[in-house]
Amino acid sequence: MNEYLEVFIEESKEHIQALNDNLLVLEKNPTDISMVNEIFRSAHTLKGMSATMGYQDLANLTHKLENVLDAVRNNQLQVHSEMLDVVFEAVDHLEEMVVDIASGGEGKRDVESVVAKLQAIEAGEQVVEASSTQAVTTTPSVQTDSGLSSSLDEFEIAVLKESEEKGFQSVEIKVSLREDCMLKAARVYMVFEILEQEGEVIKSNPLVQDLEEENFEQNFSVLLVTKTEAEVLRQKVLKVSEVEEVVVEPFSMEQVSSNQQVQKEALASDETNKASKDAPAKNASNSKEAGNVKLGNKTIRVNIDRLDALMNLFEELVIDRGRLEQISVNLKHGELQETVERMSRISGDLQNIILNMRMVPIDQVFNRFPRMVRQLAKDLGKQINLEIVGAETELDRTVIDEIGDPLVHLIRNSLDHGVEKPDARVAKGKPAEGNVTLLAYHSGNHVFIEISDDGAGINKEKVINKAISNGVIKEDQASSLTDQQVYQLIMESGFSTAETISDVSGRGVGLDVVKNTIESLGGTISIESEIDKGSVFSIQLPLTLSIISVLLVEVQKEKYALPLSSIIETVVVHKDEIMQAHKKSVIDFRGKVVPLIPLKDVFQVPTQLEQDDYYSIVIVRKGEKMAGLIVDSFIGQQEVVLKSLGEYLSDVFAISGATILGDGQVALIIDSNALVK
Amino acid sequence: MSEQNQQEFKAIVFQLQNEEYAIPVQQVGSIERIEHITRVPQTEEFVKGVINLRGVITPIIDLRKRFGMDEAEFTDSTRIIIVYMNDLEVGLIVDAAYDVIDIPTEQIEPTPEVIGTVNVDYIEGVAKIDSRLLILLNMERVLASDEIDQLKSIEG
Numbered sequence: 001m002n003e004y005l006e007v008f009i010e011e012s013k014e015h016i017q018a019l020n021d022n023l024l025v026l027e028k029n030p031t032d033i034s035m036v037n038e039i040f041r042s043a044h045t046l047k048g049m050s051a052t053m054g055y056q057d058l059a060n061l062t063h064k065l066e067n068v069l070d071a072v073r074n075n076q077l078q079v080h081s082e083m084l085d086v087v088f089e090a091v092d093h094l095e096e097m098v099v100d101i102a103s104g105g106e107g108k109r110d111v112e113s114v115v116a117k118l119q120a121i122e123a124g125e126q127v128v129e130a131s132s133t134q135a136v137t138t139t140p141s142v143q144t145d146s147g148l149s150s151s152l153d154e155f156e157i158a159v160l161k162e163s164e165e166k167g168f169q170s171v172e173i174k175v176s177l178r179e180d181c182m183l184k185a186a187r188v189y190m191v192f193e194i195l196e197q198e199g200e201v202i203k204s205n206p207l208v209q210d211l212e213e214e215n216f217e218q219n220f221s222v223l224l225v226t227k228t229e230a231e232v233l234r235q236k237v238l239k240v241s242e243v244e245e246v247v248v249e250p251f252s253m254e255q256v257s258s259n260q261q262v263q264k265e266a267l268a269s270d271e272t273n274k275a276s277k278d279a280p281a282k283n284a285s286n287s288k289e290a291g292n293v294k295l296g297n298k299t300i301r302v303n304i305d306r307l308d309a310l311m312n313l314f315e316e317l318v319i320d321r322g323r324l325e326q327i328s329v330n331l332k333h334g335e336l337q338e339t340v341e342r343m344s345r346i347s348g349d350l351q352n353i354i355l356n357m358r359m360v361p362i363d364q365v366f367n368r369f370p371r372m373v374r375q376l377a378k379d380l381g382k383q384i385n386l387e388i389v390g391a392e393t394e395l396d397r398t399v400i401d402e403i404g405d406p407l408v409h410l411i412r413n414s415l416d417h418g419v420e421k422p423d424a425r426v427a428k429g430k431p432a433e434g435n436v437t438l439l440a441y442h443s444g445n446h447v448f449i450e451i452s453d454d455g456a457g458i459n460k461e462k463v464i465n466k467a468i469s470n471g472v473i474k475e476d477q478a479s480s481l482t483d484q485q486v487y488q489l490i491m492e493s494g495f496s497t498a499e500t501i502s503d504v505s506g507r508g509v510g511l512d513v514v515k516n517t518i519e520s521l522g523g524t525i526s527i528e529s530e531i532d533k534g535s536v537f538s539i540q541l542p543l544t545l546s547i548i549s550v551l552l553v554e555v556q557k558e559k560y561a562l563p564l565s566s567i568i569e570t571v572v573v574h575k576d577e578i579m580q581a582h583k584k585s586v587i588d589f590r591g592k593v594v595p596l597i598p599l600k601d602v603f604q605v606p607t608q609l610e611q612d613d614y615y616s617i618v619i620v621r622k623g624e625k626m627a628g629l630i631v632d633s634f635i636g637q638q639e640v641v642l643k644s645l646g647e648y649l650s651d652v653f654a655i656s657g658a659t660i661l662g663d664g665q666v667a668l669i670i671d672s673n674a675l676v677k
Numbered sequence: 678m679s680e681q682n683q684q685e686f687k688a689i690v691f692q693l694q695n696e697e698y699a700i701p702v703q704q705v706g707s708i709e710r711i712e713h714i715t716r717v718p719q720t721e722e723f724v725k726g727v728i729n730l731r732g733v734i735t736p737i738i739d740l741r742k743r744f745g746m747d748e749a750e751f752t753d754s755t756r757i758i759i760v761y762m763n764d765l766e767v768g769l770i771v772d773a774a775y776d777v778i779d780i781p782t783e784q785i786e787p788t789p790e791v792i793g794t795v796n797v798d799y800i801e802g803v804a805k806i807d808s809r810l811l812i813l814l815n816m817e818r819v820l821a822s823d824e825i826d827q828l829k830s831i832e833g
Binding site (some may be wrong): 655667 | 713715716717718719720724726727728729732733734735736764765766767820
């Protein structure tokens with residue numbers, strides 16, 4: 001039954017995300033009852049799922065949450081900010097629990113304080129609510145002869161009732177396994193498999209978890225909501241081998257419901273009417289939506305490990321493709337060349353498909369920000385409107401995993417140092433509410449992410465003063481810096497030190513980390529800013545990390561790969577065109593003086609070849625700066641698989657990794673960023 | 678080394694200059710012939726470069742240089758022993774590798790003060806099997822990078 005766990009975790013995460021999203025919407029329109037219904041539905045489903053899986057703590061907390069939502073739905077409670085704070089807190093706890101379960105835990109957590117707060121909200125407002133809480137506590141004490149019904153909670157009873165209204169019947173199925181049954185859990189699984197085709201399993205005795213761990217004797221019973229006839233069910237379950245006996249009995253709701261009814265009647269009678277009117281309407285919309293999802297979403301869930309495995313295999317294929325291409329060039333055999341060309345084209349298409357499969361919408365990262373911004377704005381005493389554009393933009397999974405933390409950092413930065421406090425904004429003639437925009441879009445082989453705010457902007461004076469006092473730049477350098485260069489300073493390591501964070505109205509808390517992360521992903525970050533108008537942080541990232549286009553070059557007898565993304569162009573110059581400036585070789589490249597870097601010297605390549613009169617130069621850039629790398633010859637452009645040099649050689653100067661060439665040899669990939677100073 | 682708790686353990690024996698060394702077989706992934714090694718610039722002198730080991734980029738260490746011995750030309754018997762240590766996967770160039778033997782734990786003697794030119798830090802112990810003297814290597818020490826300075830002082 002472990003395969004349910006994965007689905008459970010995935011779906012729980014989705015529901016928790018839905019809770020977060022919808023609660024934020026609700027906060028903006030507190031009177032939107034349809035939104036409350038949405039939220040209730042998510043909580044409801046989550047509760048049902050966790051109860052079925054045996055995670056009682058999770059089910060209990062959701063249950064409390066649901067009580068509050070139910071009260072709102074029935075107009076017994078008003079939505080207000082403090083209440084939402086508590087609800088959000090509860091959702092955070094739920095999330096922690098699910099994370100715990102996902103990492104193999106029990107999903108247990110100390111939630112007493114939040115439960116108390118929820119109950120206070122629920123009870124504090126109206127007496128009616130208090131009595132319904134009582135109903136919850138009294139329900140479990142209802143005794144019937146069945147072991148199942150005695151342990152039913154309010155939620156399960158509600159489900160049973162709803163389904164009864166829709167014409168489903170509830171049956172209790174008692175299954176006895178043969179005494180010599182070897183794999184009890186497997187049989188249980190098969191029985192559940194059958195039952196779930198016929199209806200919905202509400203509860204089992206013992207709990208699913210115990211069944212899964214074989215913590216039971218020969219018998220177990222399942223409470224099922226179904227339209228299938230009892231005899232048919234019995235026959236189907238009996239088909240499972242090693243099942244000794246199956247008894248299907250109609251499950252009596254009468255005692256349970258009568259008990260409920262009494263309490264319901266004790267409540268205001270019109271309230272009961274409203275609730276029962278609400279319920280069918282809600283159900284109708286439920287089933288409609290469920291239908292839509294099934295029709296519109298022809299997708300399957302694939303474990304990311306499988307995609308990684310596919311990617312690895314494909315990388316091997318790319319290497320062999322390179323090898324084949326080389327062989328066919330060497331042999332100059334027509335038919336072979338034709339076949340290899342075709343194969344190259346097909347594998348190119350294949351590559352696109354695989355990369356696309358690994359694409360995930362950046363929404364996965366963005367969706368946590370509304371909550372974060374809400375909390376931060378509260379803590380900082382600021383009013384912030386967060387706008388998200390382009391959340392559907394897709395990125396490779398590996399990039400998605402890495403980009404979250406830098407973005408959190410940048411958004412915090414915008415809220416903390418960018419957007420001013422409401423009174424300060426009003427004084428400047430701006431609306432009290434600040435705007436922060438998160439924008440993502442594709443362009444070429446890159447993804448761009450921008451974080452912009454309409455806050456105070458970056459005070460260049462202060463940045464320069466601080467950079468000088470922290471020793472990031474020297475005083476005499478300051479005057480020659482362009483605006484861009486000044487802004488870049490705040491991302492230098494050493495710019496921000498703990499004791500000076502608060503006195504600088506600019507930015508710069510640990511932004512060096514952000515910059516490093518983004519550059520390690522092969523991306524760049526730039527800043528634009530205007531005083532009192534705001535700032536924009538733009539991040540440019542490659543779509544994928546594992547397969548890159550490179551220019552292969554030869555330095556003496558050694559081969560190196562230069563990522564195409566950093567290359568501007570290649571030139572061949574005569575040695576007479578090389579000029580000397582401050583004892584350094586430079587060339588005039590389209591009117592710009594570009595310093596030359598002989599790779600042979602940088603990498604101490606043993607000399608084996610004579611240098612001829614012409615130099616082959618690769619012009620590379622790092623931000624605004626350019627440099628010319630002197631090589632011996634260009635081999636050509638190629639798609640290669642980026643591989644790490646491994647733990648032992650984790651920090652080699654100017655080398656960002658290695659790749660395997662067509663002939664099986666290893667070529668190092670040059671990190672030109674490290675070479676351009 | 679946990680192997681020492683057992684009665685005996687299997688070890689790969691290899692030759693370096695005139696000495697015989699041993700590494701527990703569990704730490705050895707495979708033994709490879711010398712193939713094309715891509716030099717990695719600006720690394721330690723004993724780092725010979727990297728090879729393509731069935732699709733995995735594997736760093737190669739010249740064990741002679743690591744131990745401060747004279748470099749030797751590669752011959753037909755020169756081998757690369759691929760060792761696994763924690764997360765590291767590293768190849769060691771040795772003069773020859775030809776034997777797997779069982780070493781009884783009681784045959785292992787503590788590290789003598791000085792053996793040849795090798796820094797004692799790398800040595801786990803010495804085992805006498807019949808007339809052979811095997812030097813047991815402590816791979817963790819061999820691969821640790823903070824040892825480099827000490828090594829240089831010995832060379833100097």
